[in-house]
Amino acid sequence: MCAINRRGLLRTAGLTAAAVGSSTLLGACAGDTPQRSPGLTAITNARIFDGERVLDQRTVLIEGGSIVAVTGTPPSHAQIVDAAGATLLPGLIDSHVxxxxxxxxxxxxxxxxxxxxxxxxxxxxxxxxxxxRDDLADVRSAGFGLTAPGGHPSELVPDDAGPDTGDGQGPPEGESSANPAASEVTTPEEAIAAVRTRAEGGSDFIKIMIEDGHVLGAPGLPMMSEATVRAAVLEARRLGKLTVAHTLTAAATEQAVAAGMDGLAHLFVDRPHTPQIIENVVRSGAFVTPCLCLNASIMGRTGAGLAADPRVGPKLSPEWLATLNGSLDKYPQGDFDAVLATVAALHTAGVDILVGTDVSVAWPELGGMAHGASVHHEMQLLVQAGLTPIAALTAATSTPARRFGLLDRGRIAAGARADLLLVAGDPTTKISDSLSIKEVWRRGVRQARK
Known part of the structure; x- marks a missing residue:
């Protein structure tokens, strides 16, 4: 077991190491970096889900960091990985972390x-x-989202959480030098400037907060005006940047759709859907990342069932197990069945649904989720809502890749990145089989088994 530097994540949420405590991870330490297999590797005898459908072919050839062919028979000179009885999936994508x-x-x-x-x-x-580094998942980021001064997510920051500035030699590990305060805006002009700052600073997309706080136990949070939000969306569009809105209420959802957002990073929890709100989302063309794990946590539900799964618990540190067993518990009066019904209605209407969890730090008060593991829980909840297992898998692979412009991944096809997941069983018919992990490849690098 090795200690992991967590400063970047703590600062992201406005928390200090002292506020959350130290953390360790059961897994690879420095020096345990997985190695790419030399030459051609053939993963054969597999059931292949290509990101949209199950293929007739049974073999995937990878070389370097790419898939070079999807075929029936492996060449004789290839290094063979026999996947009999298993299903090969594209590497999964968590669209909200x-x-x-x-x-x-x-x-x-x-x-x-x-x-x-x-x-x-x-x-x-x-x-x-x-x-x-191929021992870590790849990442794309909004940087810091636009919000009103004192707006969300400031209510999640402990009163005694001071700044964590690292070692004085620049930003802490895993962080840009972006100033989160530069994203606090009050006017359309400031929003335009903030979007430009985010784009120039390397944000891959633009996150915009529309949150009044009442479902998060902090009613009356400051919010940007509708004109300010619209100005931010228009400037992002001018710069070719996708916009994603934080929307946990129906009113916030309606505002985001009216402003022309490309995607909604949450599903509202404050009331059941209506035909009108579904129609408005459909007409907008926006995708929706429901974050059902997060919605359940807001309502006081924990991830205890997932934590108890023997395919999950042994891979997590004690801190993350405690977090998975926790919850936000800010809106216990919420109706989770109504949230599931909204997902079903959006999916039936043709809205693109993306898998996302909103997992953050190892802190039980923000709990109910854990990195990686909760993606599988989210897919299970989508199936509970009425999606087929194939639709849930698509929501974690090809759909987010397409909507976020990551066209080198999310599919098993010649030329795609060799980001792959091999699982025992058949998650295209039984979604929980996605947790029966046998092998993982990241950019062609076969990961060490845990």
Whole structure:
């Protein structure tokens, strides 16, 4: 067991190491970096889900960091991985996280090869130090999201949490030098400037907070005006940046859709859906990342069932097990069945649904989720909502890759990155089989078994 530097993630959430405590991870330490197999590797006798459907072919050839062919018979000179009785999937994508090196390492243990950070330090500058590392999941980031001064997520920051400035030699490990205060805006002009700052600083997409706080136990949070939000969306569009909105209420959802957001990073929890709100989302063309694990946590539900799964618990540190067993518990009056019904209605109407968890730090008060593991729980909840297992798998692979413009991943096809997950059984018919992990490849590198 080795200690992991967690400063980047703590600062992302506005927490200090003292506020949360130290953390360790059961897994690879420095020097345990997985190695890419030389030459051609053939994963054969597999059931292959390509990100959209199950293929007739049974063999995938990988070389270097890429898939070179999907075929029926492996060449004689290839190194063989016999996958009889198993299913080969594209590496999974978590479309809503707040992460760290520890989080990226845990994600990869569970076959999550890409995390999309919705607030944090892993923009283009922040991830330079890990760009060549294949023992961590890949990451794309919004940097710091736009919010009103004193707005969300300030209510989640402990009163005594001071700044963590690292060692004085620049930003802490895994962080850009972006100033989160530069994203606090009050006018359309300030929003335009903040979007430009985010884009120039290397944010891959733009996150915009629309949150009044009443479902998070903090009613009356300051919010940006509708004109300010619209100005931010228009400037992001001018710069070719995707916009994603934090929306936990129906009113916030309606505002985000009216402003022209490309995606909704949450599903509202304050009331059941109506035909009108479903129609408005459909008309907008926005995708929805429901974050059902997070919604359950807001309502006081924990991830205890997932933590008790023998395929999960042994891979997590004590801190993350405690976190998975915790919950936010800010809106116990919420109706989770109504949330599931909203997901079903959106999916039936043709809205793109993405798997995301909103996992952040190892802190039980923000609990119910854990990096990597909760992606599998989220897919189970999507199936509970009425999606087929194949639709749930698509929501964790090809759909987020397409919507976020990551066209080199999320599919098993010639030319794609060799980000792959091999599981026992058949998750295309029994979604919980996705946790029966046999092998993980990240950019062609076969990961050490845990």
């Amino acid at each position: 707040h992460t760290s090196e520890e989080g990226l390492r845990d994600a990869l243990l569970f076959g999550v090869t890409t995390e999309l950070e919705m607030q944090g330090g892993f923009d283009a500058a922040g991830r330079r130090s890990i760009a060549d």
